Amino acid sequence: MITVKIELECCEGCGDCVEQCPMGVFQMVDGKSQAVNEEKCIECCLCETVCPQLAITITK
Amino acid sequence: MPTVYDPIKVGTFWLKNRFVVAPTVKNHALEDGFLNQRVLDNYEVEADGPGLVICGMSFTEPAGQCFMRQMGAHHDKCMGGLQNLAQVIHRQGAKAALQISHGGTLGTEGLTGQPVRGVSEKPFLPGQRPVPLTTGELEGVIENYAKAAGRIKAAGFDAVELHACHGSLLLQFMSPFYNVGRWDKYADRTVLFAETVQAMRDAVGPDFAFGVRFSTHEFGMEDLGFPGQTIEETCDLFIPIAEKIGVDWIHASVGRIGLTPDHSFPPVYAPHGVNVKYAEACKKVAHVPVIAVGRLMDPKLIEKIIEDEQADMVALCRPIIADQRFVKKMIEGRHDDIRKCIGCNYCLHCLFVQYDAECTMNPSYGRERVYEVTPAKKNKKVMVVGGGVSGLQVALTASQRGHEVTLYEKSDKLGGQINLAAAFPRLYTRDLKNLPDWLAREVEQTTVKVVLNTEVTPELVEKEKPDAIVVATGAKEKVIELPKGAENVVYLWDYLRGTAKIGNKVVILGGNEGAEAALSLAREGKEVTLVEEGGNIALPPYIFLFSCRREPLFRWMKEEKVTILTEHKVKAATGDTLTLADKWGVKKTVAYDTIVVAVDREPVNELYNAIATRGREVYLLGDAKEPRNMKEDNQEAFWLGRHI
Numbered sequence: 140m141i142t143v144k145i146e147l148e149c150c151e152g153c154g155d156c157v158e159q160c161p162m163g164v165f166q167m168v169d170g171k172s173q174a175v176n177e178e179k180c181i182e183c184c185l186c187e188t189v190c191p192q193l194a195i196t197i198t199k
Numbered sequence: 200m201p202t203v204y205d206p207i208k209v210g211t212f213w214l215k216n217r218f219v220v221a222p223t224v225k226n227h228a229l230e231d232g233f234l235n236q237r238v239l240d241n242y243e244v245e246a247d248g249p250g251l252v253i254c255g256m257s258f259t260e261p262a263g264q265c266f267m268r269q270m271g272a273h274h275d276k277c278m279g280g281l282q283n284l285a286q287v288i289h290r291q292g293a294k295a296a297l298q299i300s301h302g303g304t305l306g307t308e309g310l311t312g313q314p315v316r317g318v319s320e321k322p323f324l325p326g327q328r329p330v331p332l333t334t335g336e337l338e339g340v341i342e343n344y345a346k347a348a349g350r351i352k353a354a355g356f357d358a359v360e361l362h363a364c365h366g367s368l369l370l371q372f373m374s375p376f377y378n379v380g381r382w383d384k385y386a387d388r389t390v391l392f393a394e395t396v397q398a399m400r401d402a403v404g405p406d407f408a409f410g411v412r413f414s415t416h417e418f419g420m421e422d423l424g425f426p427g428q429t430i431e432e433t434c435d436l437f438i439p440i441a442e443k444i445g446v447d448w449i450h451a452s453v454g455r456i457g458l459t460p461d462h463s464f465p466p467v468y469a470p471h472g473v474n475v476k477y478a479e480a481c482k483k484v485a486h487v488p489v490i491a492v493g494r495l496m497d498p499k500l501i502e503k504i505i506e507d508e509q510a511d512m513v514a515l516c517r518p519i520i521a522d523q524r525f526v527k528k529m530i531e532g533r534h535d536d537i538r539k540c541i542g543c544n545y546c547l548h549c550l551f552v553q554y555d556a557e558c559t560m561n562p563s564y565g566r567e568r569v570y571e572v573t574p575a576k577k578n579k580k581v582m583v584v585g586g587g588v589s590g591l592q593v594a595l596t597a598s599q600r601g602h603e604v605t606l607y608e609k610s611d612k613l614g615g616q617i618n619l620a621a622a623f624p625r626l627y628t629r630d631l632k633n634l635p636d637w638l639a640r641e642v643e644q645t646t647v648k649v650v651l652n653t654e655v656t657p658e659l660v661e662k663e664k665p666d667a668i669v670v671a672t673g674a675k676e677k678v679i680e681l682p683k684g685a686e687n688v689v690y691l692w693d694y695l696r697g698t699a700k701i702g703n704k705v706v707i708l709g710g711n712e713g714a715e716a717a718l719s720l721a722r723e724g725k726e727v728t729l730v731e732e733g734g735n736i737a738l739p740p741y742i743f744l745f746s747c748r749r750e751p752l753f754r755w756m757k758e759e760k761v762t763i764l765t766e767h768k769v770k771a772a773t774g775d776t777l778t779l780a781d782k783w784g785v786k787k788t789v790a791y792d793t794i795v796v797a798v799d800r801e802p803v804n805e806l807y808n809a810i811a812t813r814g815r816e817v818y819l820l821g822d823a824k825e826p827r828n829m830k831e832d833n834q835e836a837f838w839l840g841r842h843i
Contacts (some may be wrong), residue, residue, distance in 0.1 A: 148775050161472045181500055183497065188623070188625055188626060190431075
């Protein structure tokens with residue numbers, strides 16, 4: 140099972156993960172990112188690299 | 200809601216699913232464009248599964264050839280080979296199409312034996328002086344397109360595709376960047392396109408399927424500051440023209456070779472499916488099926504594109520090169536068995552150095568019959584030292600042939616140097632892990648015994664008494680001596696492990712291995728200076744010259760304001776300044792608070808040196824022989840695995 144973990148304290152709400160994720164996993168909720176479609180994650184890990192705060196971790 | 204496994208009607212025929220093998224130049228044919236058994240064997244494997252196979256770019260006339268062993272449709276003598284090709288694809292259950300093109304300024308005089316022809320005198324390669332094609336000659340060019348289309352129909356193919364993308368002659372006429380200075384009707388950028396489509400449609404009749412591949416967006420303005428074909432133009436102008444004359448599909452690619460190639464062939468740094476939005480834009484205006492293409496190697500992403508109706512069909516090029524059974528595995532639900540393309544673009548580099556396309560991931564590409572894995576004559580006890588790419592590949596292949604293999608890895612995980620290469624914090628190189636991950640998964644399903652956390656010593660070798668030993672112990676960073684006074688020195692691999700303390704003013708020593716790090720650090724907000732003794736940066740052994748990886752790296756380094764100093768050596772240091780000198784001895788001081796050393800790697804081969812002289816069958820493999828890249832290591836490991 141793939142988990143998408145977002146360190147909410149670090150999330151600055153830039154929205155890059157929302158924009159870049161090819162599967163539409165993320166959505167902005169109350170100014171922070173949330174993995175609303177976690178089950179769609181394909182582990183490409185693009186979110187890990189685009190996040191300016193390195194707040195996202197993908198684990199299997 | 201459509202799925203990628205559903206049939207679709209294209210022209211007058213039905214495809215059994217939405218998978219398309221994208222047109223790929225493989226440089227596997229003969230130098231004069233005729234086909235051989237090698238081409239047929241290659242397509243035979245790839246045609247098992249997809250609904251449509253579009254065979255790669257074939258030249259319509261000798262002056263239009265741009266790759267040394269490109270397929271041709273230029274002469275009636277090609278018919279024999281083409282008939283064989285269509286038959287092989289049909290036997291495997293797919294429909295067959297052939298893509299045709301005139302290379303224009305993509306060709307070279309050395310290849311065609313004729314002066315380079317183009318739309319204008321604007322060169323594509325430095326040193327080219329293209330001779331513009333005259334109005335009368337263009338009528339001949341169009342006629343050759345029509346004749347080629349006729350041959351393809353007569354050879355038994357189900358469809359033909361027109362190559363109007365990536366820099367071939369048609370795109371040269373359609374692009375505002377190239378089509379300058381003409382005085383005839385072809386100065387209008389749509390005319391050659393329209394006339395060619397019309398001539399081809401007339402040649403094949405109304406019942407034969409005929410598609411067009413566009414570079415829907417050239418990225419001229421974004422990347423170069425010059426106008427290029429835009430997605431708006433494609434949707435407002437070219438697609439309606441094509442549909443009015445009568446085409447049966449729109450294949451939405453982007454970019455142009457040489458100028459904006461990293462859009463046409465998105466490398467490892469690019470997001471997956473980065474070009475799907477252009478197919479989506481085309482789908483809004485097109486009345487015929489639209490094919491999406493570009494870095495699509497995730498089964499779930501492919502399924503999503505069709506389900507969300509972003510495109511009607513999905514074309515795969517490099518993912519099929521990496522795993523020729525990709526479509527078959529997806530249909531059978533074996534998504535995890537797929538060997539996913541990493542985007543190293545070695546295949547592309549091969550083409551531009553006029554070599555046969557080969558693949559880092561797939562060592563038997565283009566040699567499917569010749570490199571078949573056959574049982575060993577005598578089963579041996581094989582000890583493989585090192586769990587990186589080389590060790591994993593040789594263990595896998597040797598085991599498949601019947602050998603009893605044990606793989607030893609010093610650390611607690613497999614993958615070797617790739618674990619570090621894929622760990623840049625702010626540069627997307629995660630996909631590099633696809634190869635060791637796939638190999639590890641395959642190894643797990645064989646009888647190979649994997650022993651972690653164990654360093655192999657000569658004593659262990661004595662104890663185990665294997666029949667053959669493969670030493671694949673990899674490489675390590677070269678430790679260099681810096682002038683006294685230099686402080687806060689860390690190495691590249693420390694940065695990648697996450698154990699380095701990096702300040703704000705970083706000087707990276709080593710412009711080749713350090714180029715990617717320079718970008719990653721700059722994106723973290725650091726002030727980065729990249730210092731290189733030689734004349735070139737971003738050319739480590741794993742970045743191939745024509746792999747379209749340097750273009751985005753340079754563009755982004757410029758965006759992030761990385762200072763690049765080539766031909767500079769470190770002369771002296773204090774705790775916070777470095778004194779550099781260029782090749783004429785002119786000095787330059789750079790302020791720093793961290794030095795990152797990223798010079799060459801060197802082999803780790805102590806074990807090999809210790810045991811190689813004892814009369815045993817010992818092999819040295821991979822980076823332990825010479826630190827290079829995954830492509831050479833994987834191919835050599837596969838070769839060794841087949842020969843032990």
